[in-house]
Amino acid sequence: MDVILTAAVTANGMIAHHSEEIIQWSEDLQLFREQTMGQTVVMGSNTGKTLATELDGREMVVMHRHMDPSRVLGEVKTGKCFIIGGARTYSRFAPFLTHLYLTVHPLVFSTDSLPLFSELESDMRLEFRNQVDVNSDRGIYQFQYRVL
Numbered sequence: 001m002d003v004i005l006t007a008a009v010t011a012n013g014m015i016a017h018h019s020e021e022i023i024q025w026s027e028d029l030q031l032f033r034e035q036t037m038g039q040t041v042v043m044g045s046n047t048g049k050t051l052a053t054e055l056d057g058r059e060m061v062v063m064h065r066h067m068d069p070s071r072v073l074g075e076v077k078t079g080k081c082f083i084i085g086g087a088r089t090y091s092r093f094a095p096f097l098t099h100l101y102l103t104v105h106p107l108v109f110s111t112d113s114l115p116l117f118s119e120l121e122s123d124m125r126l127e128f129r130n131q132v133d134v135n136s137d138r139g140i141y142q143f144q145y146r147v148l
């Protein structure tokens with residue numbers, strides 16, 4: 001099974017100004033919908049509270065601190081499992097990731113913002129796989145990597 005981190009990031013690797021931000025600056029929502037349709041999406045409880053719309057057509061798992069990431073992944077029935085944030089949830093699933101899909105936006109957030117990973121014990125080596133056009137006029141692409 002593919003375990004895919006998907007995120008909208010700023011040029012300095014931030015995903016939000018703070019834990020309660022309703023993200024309105026990302027431009028990859030249509031692509032996110034296409035890629036996750038029919039698959040499983042895993043999100044943290046903070047992210048669950050910020051979602052404006054229901055993620056219809058997808059198996060949805062909301063993570064709480066007492067839940068074990070490997071056990072959650074063991075129960076996934078779809079071929080792909082998307083880890084959709086936020087920073088703490090990306091971190092908890094880091095050891096299990098097979099792919100990273102990062103859409104880089106032309107923004108820089110201050111250093112008190114939330115980074116992609118709130119904590120990470122070891123480096124990750126990535127292999128570039130694909131680049132998807134999100135908004136080429138604004139230079140916004142999704143970069144797809146495989147975790148080595």
Ligand SMILES: NC(=O)c1ccc[n+]([C@@H]2O[C@H](COP(=O)([O-])OP(=O)(O)OC[C@H]3O[C@@H](n4cnc5c(N)ncnc54)[C@H](OP(=O)(O)O)[C@@H]3O)[C@@H](O)[C@H]2O)c1
Pocket residue numbers: 006007008009014015016017018019020021022023026043044045046047048050063064065066084085086087088089090114118
């Ligand atoms: N740019 C993007 O692509 C993107 C994507 C997704 C989310 N976001 C943004 O990311 C932000 C949310 O990220 P986040 O990292 O704050 O939260 P999160 O990962 O969405 O959810 C928090 C998770 O951490 C757990 N937790 C909270 N306090 C803990 C503690 N002291 N010890 C252990 N576990 C703890 C929570 O469990 P409990 O439920 O048990 O507290 C929950 O599982 C929002 O602003 C959202 O909009 C951005």
